[in-house]
Amino acid sequence: MAEDSVITEEMRSMIDVESDETVYEIEKEPIRRWADAIGDPNPLYRNEEYAKKKRYRSIIGPPAFVDQYSFPVKLGQRQARIISPFTRKLNGGDEYEFFIPVQAGDTVTSTTKLVELLEREGRLGKMLIQIYETTYKNQNGEAVVKSRNTDISY
Amino acid sequence: MADQVYWEDIEVGSEIPPLVKEPDPQQLVKWAGASGDFYQIHYDKDFALGNNLPDIIVHGALKSAWLGQLLGDWVGEKGEIKKYGCSYRGMDIPGDKLTCKGTVTNKYEAGGEHCVECDIWLENSKREKTTLGTAVVALPLKG
Numbered sequence: 001m002a003e004d005s006v007i008t009e010e011m012r013s014m015i016d017v018e019s020d021e022t023v024y025e026i027e028k029e030p031i032r033r034w035a036d037a038i039g040d041p042n043p044l045y046r047n048e049e050y051a052k053k054k055r056y057r058s059i060i061g062p063p064a065f066v067d068q069y070s071f072p073v074k075l076g077q078r079q080a081r082i083i084s085p086f087t088r089k090l091n092g093g094d095e096y097e098f099f100i101p102v103q104a105g106d107t108v109t110s111t112t113k114l115v116e117l118l119e120r121e122g123r124l125g126k127m128l129i130q131i132y133e134t135t136y137k138n139q140n141g142e143a144v145v146k147s148r149n150t151d152i153s154y
Numbered sequence: 155m156a157d158q159v160y161w162e163d164i165e166v167g168s169e170i171p172p173l174v175k176e177p178d179p180q181q182l183v184k185w186a187g188a189s190g191d192f193y194q195i196h197y198d199k200d201f202a203l204g205n206n207l208p209d210i211i212v213h214g215a216l217k218s219a220w221l222g223q224l225l226g227d228w229v230g231e232k233g234e235i236k237k238y239g240c241s242y243r244g245m246d247i248p249g250d251k252l253t254c255k256g257t258v259t260n261k262y263e264a265g266g267e268h269c270v271e272c273d274i275w276l277e278n279s280k281r282e283k284t285t286l287g288t289a290v291v292a293l294p295l296k297g
Contacts, residue, residue: 030188037188038216039175040223044231054231063222063235068215072190088205089193091214093287095239096222124206148239 006085006128007117014081019112022073028104030069031061038062048104058104064094066102066110066136067147074112074134074149082114084128084153092129092150100144107139115148127154158230161261161268161293170256170272173224177212177248185216207245212252214242217285221274224254225289232294238274240287251279256289267292 028048035045043050044060051059061069102108116131129152136145182196191213194201202210218240225235246252253276260271269292276285 034188037181037184038219038223039181040219040226042223042226062219063226063238064215064219068189068219071215091242093239093241094215094218095237096218097237098235150241 005119006126007119011082011117014114015117016113016115017081019077021109021111022070022077024066024070024108024110026061026066026102026104026106026108028059031059031065031104034065034069035062051103056101056103060101060103063098064096064145064147066108066145067094067096067134067149070110070134070136073110074132077112078114078130078132078151082117082130084130086126086128086153088124088154090124090152090154092152094150095148097146098144099146100138100142102136102138102144106144108136108144110134110136122154124154127152158232159228159293160296161270162296164258164261164270164293166258166260168258170224170228170258170274173220173227173254175220175252175254176250177216177246177252179210179248182210182212182216182248185213185219189213189215191215209247212246212248214285217242217246217252217276218287220252220254221276221285221287221289224256224274225272225291228256229291229293234292236269236290236292238287238289240274240276240285242285244278244282244284246276246278246284252284253277259288268295269293 112134118129120127134147256272256274272289274287275283
């Protein structure tokens with residue numbers, strides 16, 4: 001089985017290597033558009049006056065906002081490191097841990113790393129599974145969100 | 155939004171008020187634009203069929219965002235979502251009626267917080283659970 005493995009030594013060498021930092025300036029309109037796309041009418045995500053009455057500086061992002069908004073950047077970081085032999089992709093799962101709500105006006109800095117590489121035989125054929133962990137910190141250096149994403153290619 | 159829920163009111167087995175979603179292809183395009191996930195399996199049917207998929211499929215991340223909405227609506231402004239996660243076990247097709255649900259599996263105090271653990275999931279119109287997850291939330295006391 002080992003000689004058939006699609007996981008190379010080069011891929012394994014990427015495990016636990018932190019990416020460069022990416023900085024996101026959190027703005028109001030992307031949060032509102034994001035809440036619209038989900039269909040979530042919560043005024044905390046839309047109405048700044050309302051959010052200010054509820055102890056926030058501005059509108060806040062829905063729980064998984066920052067991790068999902070950063071998707072294109074994370075995807076680029078993954079593809080720069082691991083070249084999967086498979087071109088078809090699926091999202092296997094997402095986990096989020098929340099510490100402080102992300103608010104408009106925050107500057108969030110993230111780093112991501114590959115933590116696990118697996119190979120599975122599935123309904124769709126052979127699959128390469130990559131698990132990434134990403135940490136997001138605010139302008140005060142406080143962790144706001146941590147995430148764990150499972151990326152499948154087949 | 156519903157009335158504020160309190161820790162004292164919750165028991166193991168309590169149900170989270172369900173959240174129903176009936177996504178159409180336009181909503182998937184809106185999500186693609188908002189999240190920056192432009193993978194064609196979510197809006198180009200020929201591309202999806204060419205990838206051995208039954209149709210265009212709902213983004214996994216959109217399903218997890220809906221589970222976040224389910225939890226946020228439930229815990230209210232005095233509650234807090236500590237963590238949640240889910241795995242995407244089955245594909246969902248726009249046009250189907252999808253329901254986010256949850257039940258309480260444990261409640262406890264930790265570090266001065268009043269926490270509740272839940273199973274959360276999304277099921278399709280055939281009642282198949284296509285997305286399975288867990289969550290931990292903190293709820294306020296009536297006090």
